[in-house]
Amino acid sequence: MQDVARAAGVATSTVSRAFARPGRVSSETARRIHEAASVLGYHVNPIAQALQAGRTSMIALVISDVTNPFHNEIIRGAQATAAEAGYTLLLSDAQESSAQERETLERAVAAVDGIVLATSRMPDSSIRTIAKQRPVVLLNRALVDVPCVVTDNPGGARHAAAHLAELGHERVTYLAGPEASWVDGMRWRTLRENAPLLGLHARRLGPYAPTVAGGGGAAAEFVHHPTSAVIAYNDLMAIGFIRALAAHGAHVPRDVSVIGFDNIFPAALVTPALTTVAAPLRHMGRTAVHNLLAIVRGAQPRSQEPVTLPARLVVRASTTARSQQRSLHGRDLMTGARR
Amino acid sequence: MQDVARAAGVATSTVSRAFARPGRVSSETARRIHEAASVLGYHVNPIAQALQAGRTSMIALVISDVTNPFHNEIIRGAQATAAEAGYTLLLSDAQESSAQERETLERAVAAVDGIVLATSRMPDSSIRTIAKQRPVVLLNRALVDVPCVVTDNPGGARHAAAHLAELGHERVTYLAGPEASWVDGMRWRTLRENAPLLGLHARRLGPYAPTVAGGGGAAAEFVHHPTSAVIAYNDLMAIGFIRALAAHGAHVPRDVSVIGFDNIFPAALVTPALTTVAAPLRHMGRTAVHNLLAIVRGAQPRSQEPVTLPARLVVRASTTARSQQRSLHGRDLMTGARR
DNA sequence: CTGAAAGCGCTAACAC
DNA sequence: GTGTTAGCGCTTTCAG
Numbered sequence: 127m128q129d130v131a132r133a134a135g136v137a138t139s140t141v142s143r144a145f146a147r148p149g150r151v152s153s154e155t156a157r158r159i160h161e162a163a164s165v166l167g168y169h170v171n172p173i174a175q176a177l178q179a180g181r182t183s184m185i186a187l188v189i190s191d192v193t194n195p196f197h198n199e200i201i202r203g204a205q206a207t208a209a210e211a212g213y214t215l216l217l218s219d220a221q222e223s224s225a226q227e228r229e230t231l232e233r234a235v236a237a238v239d240g241i242v243l244a245t246s247r248m249p250d251s252s253i254r255t256i257a258k259q260r261p262v263v264l265l266n267r268a269l270v271d272v273p274c275v276v277t278d279n280p281g282g283a284r285h286a287a288a289h290l291a292e293l294g295h296e297r298v299t300y301l302a303g304p305e306a307s308w309v310d311g312m313r314w315r316t317l318r319e320n321a322p323l324l325g326l327h328a329r330r331l332g333p334y335a336p337t338v339a340g341g342g343g344a345a346a347e348f349v350h351h352p353t354s355a356v357i358a359y360n361d362l363m364a365i366g367f368i369r370a371l372a373a374h375g376a377h378v379p380r381d382v383s384v385i386g387f388d389n390i391f392p393a394a395l396v397t398p399a400l401t402t403v404a405a406p407l408r409h410m411g412r413t414a415v416h417n418l419l420a421i422v423r424g425a426q427p428r429s430q431e432p433v434t435l436p437a438r439l440v441v442r443a444s445t446t447a448r449s450q451q452r453s454l455h456g457r458d459l460m461t462g463a464r465r
Numbered sequence: 466m467q468d469v470a471r472a473a474g475v476a477t478s479t480v481s482r483a484f485a486r487p488g489r490v491s492s493e494t495a496r497r498i499h500e501a502a503s504v505l506g507y508h509v510n511p512i513a514q515a516l517q518a519g520r521t522s523m524i525a526l527v528i529s530d531v532t533n534p535f536h537n538e539i540i541r542g543a544q545a546t547a548a549e550a551g552y553t554l555l556l557s558d559a560q561e562s563s564a565q566e567r568e569t570l571e572r573a574v575a576a577v578d579g580i581v582l583a584t585s586r587m588p589d590s591s592i593r594t595i596a597k598q599r600p601v602v603l604l605n606r607a608l609v610d611v612p613c614v615v616t617d618n619p620g621g622a623r624h625a626a627a628h629l630a631e632l633g634h635e636r637v638t639y640l641a642g643p644e645a646s647w648v649d650g651m652r653w654r655t656l657r658e659n660a661p662l663l664g665l666h667a668r669r670l671g672p673y674a675p676t677v678a679g680g681g682g683a684a685a686e687f688v689h690h691p692t693s694a695v696i697a698y699n700d701l702m703a704i705g706f707i708r709a710l711a712a713h714g715a716h717v718p719r720d721v722s723v724i725g726f727d728n729i730f731p732a733a734l735v736t737p738a739l740t741t742v743a744a745p746l747r748h749m750g751r752t753a754v755h756n757l758l759a760i761v762r763g764a765q766p767r768s769q770e771p772v773t774l775p776a777r778l779v780v781r782a783s784t785t786a787r788s789q790q791r792s793l794h795g796r797d798l799m800t801g802a803r804r
Numbered sequence: 805c806t807g808a809a810a811g812c813g814c815t816a817a818c819a820c
Numbered sequence: 821g822t823g824t825t826a827g828c829g830c831t832t833t834c835a836g
Contacts, residue, residue, distance in 0.1 A: 139816090139822075139823065140822060140823075146815075151822085173521060177510075177512045178815055184555075214555060214557075214569075215557070216523075217526075218554070233511075237512060365734060391532075397735070477808095477830085478831075479807075490806085509830080512830090513830040514829080519812075
């Protein structure tokens with residue numbers, strides 16, 4: 127900047143003003159400054175700016191597992207919203223490890239103006255510790271006194287159950303995800319409470335890892351006591367479940383109707399295409415960042431209640447009417463496995 | 466830091482040393498300092514550190530499209546390697562727009578020590594401009610005088626062609642990706658040059674968007690002049706192609722054998738499971754960051770040649786012997802579409 | 805082994 | 821409308 131000021135024959139503060147508050151510099155002076163700047167290839171140094179201003183215009187997005195397709199659209203939404211607001215996104219992949227999440231966060235916390243914690247695996251206490259240092263928005267998890275963005279899990283679970291009831295199913299198995307998952311609790315609880323109202327008997331199996339492999343493990347147990355319908359914690363599990371079932375000689379939806387959660391990208395690609403409770407993934411990313419930036423800029427979080435985004439049921443080919451299905455008995459499947 | 470120094474009864478420079486060079490401070494003084502620091506919750510301010518040191522310990526990873534499953538494992542590899550080296554990853558999603566890529570890069574460039582450009586959509590000249598300002602490593606693209614990491618596209622294309630030749634195919638269609646894609650050029654060129662040596666006749670259709678929808682568009686054209694085998698620019702296109710073909714009444718591999726590129730996550734999940742030329746995705750991310758950090762730390766790029774990572778053929782269910790297939794004629798398919 | 809002081813690049817405050 | 825100065829929090833001389 128020194129150089130620019132010298133070249134333009136002005137003081138450094140004038141250069142600074144020319145970049146930050148163009149109105150406060152006479153047009154002639156501004157012209158000279160910008161010319162000198164572009165000749166010299168001068169750009170404002172964001173680090174120095176950040177040091178002096180006390181804010182960095184960066185926000186951190188911490189993801190429990192970038193490898194999970196659930197997060198792709200969330201990242202897209204978050205990045206887009208941040209960029210529109212002139213913020214840069216710092217991405218942290220926790221690799222499903224609470225410890226790793228803490229560590230990388232510790233390093234990043236001082237360098238950002240705010241943090242979005244997506245599907246955090248950290249204990250509540252750690253989250254609160256972070257939230258004391260910087261504005262935090264939780265995505266896909268609720269915690270008192272911390273702003274949250276979640277999908278309407280109760281609504282979604284009800285939609286799923288109602289769909290199965292309409293199709294004439296009477297017994298449904300819920301394939302549970304990680305015990306530590308707040309979302310899993312919400313889904314199962316709503317299902318259990320609402321099933322009776324729909325003439326449905328709900329049962330829970332698990333917990334399983336929220337992955338394709340986890341769904342496979344679920345199938346191995348399910349096969350001993352099948353029901354005509356299944357709701358899985360998420361699409362990944364549903365996909366793994368369906369594949370493993372096929373290896374046991376049972377087919378979806380002919381033998382079992384299956385519903386997933388989230389509507390991740392591959393859900394429409396697998397065969398049969400997966401019926402699922404769709405989350406507005408990109409919108410979740412957008413909303414989380416939007417709300418975070420509002421707080422960063424000084425807004426007071428409106429309410430203690432989590433911001434809830436709607437979930438909708440996407441009916442595809444993995445569910446069918448009970449009357450269209452074969453009746454399945456544990457024995458059939460176990461035999462099927464040996465064939 | 467002032468506060469810590471006061472509390473510990475030392476000068477600020479001693480505090481600084483206690484954190485950066487523990488050896489240069491007497492153990493007793495160091496103890497007092499660390500105690501005071503933890504009481505006061507003091508952490509080194511990375512921004513101030515960065516300003517004074519002239520480096521930020523951050524690197525940028527620019528991705529053409531976070532929404533594309535191709536990038537998930539790459540991000541994982543990049544983030545893990547950066548974290549291990551004490552670097553923070555700044556993620557930029559270009560949303561497939563060259564302009565957007567430039568803009569976000571412009572904002573980030575001054576804040577990072579180096580940049581990985583993955584599947585960049587920018588023109589060579591823009592990349593060179595960036596590379597003049599900061600160390601850059603290109604992923605999945607080659608450019609003279611800029612360090613690059615690519616997969617062995619020629620080897621991969623040869624594997625694919627050889628596999629088809631072994632299965633007795635005689636004519637293969639290449640479904641081309643974006644014209645601007647360096648990788649696409651490599652793949653098609655190798656295929657065209659090697660096909661004759663394998664007794665294969667290769668033809669090119671396209672370009673198409675490198676997406677599921679693009680593959681669908683390819684199918685609509687392909688159907689008029691089918692061949693028994695197809696190699697698609699990437700897995701996404703292959704998947705879209707297979708689905709669209711089914712809508713036309715043609716099935717894979719019964720009617721057409723299909724090979725994709727990349728081995729993205731959904732490739733193993735679709736039906737039929739996709740035969741594909743697998744790229745070592747996570748390793749690509751790791752290598753790019755690893756090489757970038759070496760340069761950031763002062764290493765001279767060894768050679769002008771791109772670093773080439775091996776590609777291997779993963780044979781799944783979407784390819785089969787020519788002799789096992791139905792013979793297909795344009796007419797069959799067009800009729801199929803009307804059924 | 806420790807302290808004092810300068811300066812990284814920027815902007816806000818206060819002159820002129 | 822423009823110039824001067826101080827200081828953001830840190831590290832790195834240079835003295836002691």
